[in-house]
Amino acid sequence: MLLPVEKLIYGGDGLARLPGERLRGDDRGRGKAVFVPFVLSGEKIEATIVEQKPGFARARADAILDPSSHRMVALCPYFSRCGGCHYQHAEYEHQLQIKKEILWENLRRIAKLEPSCEIQVHPSPPWNYRNRSRLQVRTRPEFAAGYFKYASHELLPVTECPISSPLINRGIAALWQVGRRSGWLDGVREVEFFADAEDTALLVEVFCGPDVRRAAVRWCAEQLRSALPEISGVVAVRENQKREQERVLEVGATEITYRTSQQAFRVSAGSFFQTNRFLINELVELVTHGRSGELALDLYAGVGLFSAALAGNFRHIISVESSRTGTDDLAHNLPPNASAVCCATGQYLSADANAAGAETGNRPPRSRGGEVAGRMGKGKLPREYLHTPDLIVVDPPRSGLGDGVARALAEANAPHVTYLSCDPATLARDLVPLLAAGYRIRDLRLLDMFPQTYHIESIVQLLR
Numbered sequence: 083m084l085l086p087v088e089k090l091i092y093g094g095d096g097l098a099r100l101p102g103e104r105l106r107g108d109d110r111g112r113g114k115a116v117f118v119p120f121v122l123s124g125e126k127i128e129a130t131i132v133e134q135k136p137g138f139a140r141a142r143a144d145a146i147l148d149p150s151s152h153r154m155v156a157l158c159p160y161f162s163r164c165g166g167c168h169y170q171h172a173e174y175e176h177q178l179q180i181k182k183e184i185l186w187e188n189l190r191r192i193a194k195l196e197p198s199c200e201i202q203v204h205p206s207p208p209w210n211y212r213n214r215s216r217l218q219v220r221t222r223p224e225f226a227a228g229y230f231k232y233a234s235h236e237l238l239p240v241t242e243c244p245i246s247s248p249l250i251n252r253g254i255a256a257l258w259q260v261g262r263r264s265g266w267l268d269g270v271r272e273v274e275f276f277a278d279a280e281d282t283a284l285l286v287e288v289f290c291g292p293d294v295r296r297a298a299v300r301w302c303a304e305q306l307r308s309a310l311p312e313i314s315g316v317v318a319v320r321e322n323q324k325r326e327q328e329r330v331l332e333v334g335a336t337e338i339t340y341r342t343s344q345q346a347f348r349v350s351a352g353s354f355f356q357t358n359r360f361l362i363n364e365l366v367e368l369v370t371h372g373r374s375g376e377l378a379l380d381l382y383a384g385v386g387l388f389s390a391a392l393a394g395n396f397r398h399i400i401s402v403e404s405s406r407t408g409t410d411d412l413a414h415n416l417p418p419n420a421s422a423v424c425c426a427t428g429q430y431l432s433a434d435a436n437a438a439g440a441e442t443g444n445r446p447p448r449s450r451g452g453e454v455a456g457r458m459g460k461g462k463l464p465r466e467y468l469h470t471p472d473l474i475v476v477d478p479p480r481s482g483l484g485d486g487v488a489r490a491l492a493e494a495n496a497p498h499v500t501y502l503s504c505d506p507a508t509l510a511r512d513l514v515p516l517l518a519a520g521y522r523i524r525d526l527r528l529l530d531m532f533p534q535t536y537h538i539e540s541i542v543q544l545l546r
Contacts, residue, residue: 085116085141087125092184092506094168094536096121098129100139111450111528116141119232120162122150122170151177158244163234167245167534169206174208174285174533181538182528185506187234192510193517201526201540206361206532213281213359215246216274217254225261227254228274245534247359249281249312260302269294277339279359282311285338287351288318296331303330303333314338317351327352337411342366344391348414351411352407354384360532368390368527368541369500374470382477385411386420394419394433396472402430427478431490471496482508485515492519499544504531506538513542521546 085098099113099260115138121127124147133140141215146153150263156162169177182201189195203257220237228240240259242251253275286306289301296318303316315335319327335349343363349355358361369388374395380388383401385408393399399420403409409424416422425432474496476483482505483491492515493497499521503509517523526541530538 083129083131084147085118087107087118087121087123087127089123089181090121090184090539091117092188093117093383096123096125096229098127098141098455103275112332118143119168121146122153122172124148125150125153128481130177150176156241158227160238160240163231164228164238164240165230165234166288168536170534174205177208177533178203178205178528181530185535185538185540188389188506189513190511192507195510195513195523199523199526201528203531204361204364204527206358206530206533207242210247210300210356211360211533212246213249213279214276214355214357215243215250215254216272217257217259219257219266219270219273221266221268223254223271225266227257227261242361246275247277247281249284250275250278252284253277253284253310253313256306257313259309260305263353264305267294270299270302273466273476276338276351276355277359279362282312283314283338284312285335285349285351286313286316288316290320291319292320292330293323294318294320294330298332298516300333303331307334319352320512324527335381342387345415347385347387347390348411349385350407350411353411354408354525355404356387361529361531362387365529365531365541368529369502370395371477373473373498377470377471379494380475380477381430382479383412383422384408385421386415386475387421388475388477392475393420394475399470402427422524427476428484428487428490431487431494448479473498473500475500475502477502478508480490480505482510483512485511487517488515489514491515492521494519495546497546499546501542501544503540503542506540509540509542516544519546 087096087098089097091097095117098116098118100116102113112461119128119139125146127143128145128147129141129143130275131139143522152173158170161170182203192429196214218237219228226237228238231238241486257273269291269293270288274287276285299318304455308312317331317336318330320330322328337348340347340349370391377398378392378396380401383389386401389399394528401412401420402423402425403412404426406424409422413422521544523542524545527541528538
């Protein structure tokens with residue numbers, strides 16, 4: 083059937099509509115929405131419906147009858163079969179325009195917002211930008227490594243990834259070399275490569291099933307390091323009965339040193355760090371520039387990327403991170419006037435967590451085995467600091483803050499909130515209680531942290 087594409091929506095699909103049902107006379111109702119991947123706004127396509135739902139349908143584009151002037155030939159040979167990228171068929175400048183329009187639409191539709199400021203867009207080099215990539219591994223009937231196929235959990239073997247760094251691509255080649263030459267052990271499910279800022283060292287994390295043998299994992303780790311000397315270490319983990327990640331073994335380094343324009347950060351296997359190696363310094367500058375005062379809260383702090391930059395202009399920093407591994411790195415990376423708290427953000431913002439936070443002025447929280455998981459600045463933080471921060475920075479996961487945390491954030495009464503978002507829909511949802519509490523948007527930025535994909539990273543500066 084012939085379908086005109088109206089626009090692109092968040093998730094990578096184009097929106098078209100089936101012909102509307104006849105109502106009265108010659109009028110027609112609004113047709114059912116049809117979602118079609120790998121198309122562009124304004125194109126006319128020949129399509130086949132592949133899935134029918136009560137409220138929408140999904141289709142496959144069989145032919146582009148009237149292509150967009152922004153359409154181009156994809157660079158990657160796996161594009162449209164691999165589920166990782168969504169926009170390689172669009173010129174990069176047009177990708178930025180698509181994301182800007184989608185961000186605006188979500189703010190209007192969900193937050194009922196017409197921001198008075200313009201969205202400022204910060205582009206990225208469109209290729210080789212990823213410093214972290216995770217591949218699926220299959221061992222039977224023969225070795226293969228790659229990504230999931232589009233809209234499935236079926237493995238697509240890949241030997242290269244043009245959005246990953248050159249060193250990660252060499253890591254992928256080494257993985258294939260070892261797998262083809264000597265086989266690969268049963269029980270390995272995924273392999274993740276993490277490259278440092280200079281793209282000269284790799285930390286490899288191997289994700290295993292519950293029955294994997296340590297000796298076999300060690301042998302494979304040593305084979306990988308022999309095939310690629312830039313691999314500084316391999317850490318193997320598996321899920322225990324409590325669905326927690328536990329380490330099976332370590333070969334070589336268990337962490338990597340990631341240098342930014344501010345400082346060098348320790349990032350251990352399992353800790354979160356920003357993925358676009360070209361935009362990290364610009365990201366930190368946009369989040370922290372011009373901010374100063376007595377106290378800043380860095381919530382969802384990771385290993386302290388923003389905390390470290392803020393510490394030079396604030397008397398005290400409290401950095402909250404829920405991951406124990408991340409909190410250990412956070413404590414290591416923070417300067418003396420900052421404290422690391424291992425706690426969920428919602429708990430920290432609650433009244434009980436505030437009381438517990440005041441307690442940590444004398445005693446930092448402890449993690450497994452009794453080792454210190456946080457480091458405090460000199461002296462005890464005055465209790466009122468926990469209620470009157472000058473700045474709160476939030477960098478939540480894709481699920482966003484949620485209503486409870488968003489409302490608690492508003493009740494913290496900080497005059498300035500910086501929200502770093504990786505999902506425009508959850509951002510718009512979270513803005514509703516913040517705007518209702520009297521915050522207004524001072525600045526809105528779109529950083530293209532994930533070129534070639536539908537993912538949208540944005541920074542919202544809120545003032546009260």
